[in-house]
Amino acid sequence: MRWSARLTGAPWRVAPPQDDPVPALPGQRDPLGPTGLVGPEQLLDLHELYDLCDVLGRLPAPVVITYGARHRLGYANDAYRELFGSRHAGLPADEALPELTELGLPSLLDQVLRSGRGRSVKARSITDPSGRQRCFNVSCVPLHSNERTGTRDGQPPAVGVLVFAAEVTDQVHAAARLREAERRQREAAVTLQRSLLPQELDQPAELQVAATYQPGGADAAVGGDWYDVISLRGGRTALVIGDVMGRGLRAAAVMGQLRTAVRAYARLDLPPHQVMSLLDAIAVEIDANQIATCLYAVYDPPPAAGLGYAHTGTLTYASAGHLPLMLRGPDGTVLQGEQQNGPPLGTGGGTHTSHTLRLLPGTTGVLYTDGLVERRDQDIDLGLDRLAHTLGGAMGSPKEVCARLLRAMGVTAEHDDDVAVLAFRLPGPADENPLDTEVDSDLGQV
Structure with missing residues (x-):
């Protein structure tokens, strides 16, 4: 027996013949017309x-x-x-x-x-x-x-x-709270960044040094730029500039660890390329996803007396993916350091090379991070050329050179990136022979 769900009193449903079309079920009543389309004869007010x-x-x-x-x-x-x-x-x-x-x-x-x-x-x-x-x-x-x-x-x-x-009162208040939270976080990052940088630079007798750090504007997160000056045995001085890729507290924390490692390795009196190799290994251990660029240089002053090259000091440096250092000779000639760099720190491999230059008294040098020369709307080579031109006319103490470079390169409190600049100057008359940039055959390259 087959049961049916027919309600009491309802007629039986009969299937339509196969040759008859199935009638469409009426839809919901449309006040504008039975078809839902408004024609000239159906237009209603x-x-x-x-x-x-x-x-x-x-x-x-x-x-x-x-x-x-x-x-x-x-x-x-x-x-x-x-x-x-x-x-x-x-x-x-x-x-x-x-x-x-x-x-x-x-x-x-x-x-x-x-x-x-x-x-x-x-x-x-x-x-x-x-x-x-x-x-x-x-x-x-x-x-x-x-x-x-x-x-x-x-x-x-x-x-x-x-x-x-x-x-939109709630949305405006939420946005204000978010901006305030971001401001506090940025202030914390800036405070951490500044606390990890040297509060006072070592001032060796044989070298005048100065440095400056300018955080990015309110819309730019704090990065991992750093610098350092380290006094070594024998009257030598190590100069360091670095930049951790990324922004915020994490980049600042990694920067602090790398700066501490540099100071420890510098005491070992190792050549710059070996210091770079050790830093590369420690950077991988700190954070395998964080890389950094770094330039490490050691200035060795000339002997107290002598002739010829005895009046010149040597600068030996190695770079891990960092921008080239710039040197201004006593006659105003500007030289960029060797462009051949090793890989950035944290890549876990690669070869770093030490390069040596002889510097005459009165030479001024500048180490810097990319925020000084890099702009989003132009090629970085234009920034490097502009920096070289500015350095060629920058006179005075390293502190005055830092201030002039920041002004000339358009770095303000609203700059969109962090900037670190480390300047040094060899004491001596400004009118001596031009800067000798040749590498001595006895020193060579490592």
Whole structure:
């Protein structure tokens, strides 16, 4: 026996013949027509279906309609009156709607009325009658006349403006809290960064040194730039500049560990390329996903007395993917250091090479990070050329050289990247022989 789900009193369903089309089930009734399409014969006035003021009155957002050149009040919905109190229709906006002036909207209403195009503003704040500060995104939409005279581009002239305000107080406060949290985090990173940099540089008798660090602007996260000056045995001095890739507290923490490692390895009196190899290994252990560039140089002063090359000191350096050092000779000639670099620290391999230069008294040298010369809208070679040109005319002490380079390269408090600069100068007359940049055959390259 086969059971059926037929309700009591309902007729049995009979399957239609196979040759008859299956009738379509009627859809939900469409007030605009049985087919849902509006044709010339079916066009209805929407006012017969909906009361526009009733629709606007039900909106939870404040809505007001003005008309005429003085933006007289034509309509204000319930949400508007609940927020700002009752308003008298027919009065100009400057009398009936003082809150629009507080929101800075009168000029915007004029623009909308003249152009016939909508305008909007974001996060305008206003104090409601209860004293609470509230924020709104406001849209002003033109209301056009039904007359066809005086049309502009086929559009009837605007005779009024509908003002719609969407409250965004919570979003604005959330954004402010986020900015404040980011500001505190950045201040913490800057504080950590500065605390990890040397508070006072060693000042060897044979070398004048100065350094500066400029964090990026408020929109730039703190990076991992660092510098150091280390006094070694025999009157020698190690000069270090480095840059950890990345931003924030993590980059600053890695920078601090690398700086500590450099100071420890420098005491071993190893050649610069071996120091770079040791730093590469320790960088991998610190964070395998973090790499850094570094330039490590050792200045060896000349003997107290002698002739010829005895009056020159030597600078031996190695680079791990860092920008070349720049030297300015006593005659103003600028030389870039050897471009052949080893791989950055943290890559876990590769060969680093030491290079040696002889420097005459009066020579000035500069070590720096990429924030000094790199710009998003130009090739870095242009920045290097500009730095070389600036250094060629930079006179004075290392501290004055640092300040001049920052000004000339356009580094300000709002710069988009960290900048570290370390300058040094060999004491001596400024009018001696030109800088000798040849590598002595006895010293060679390692």
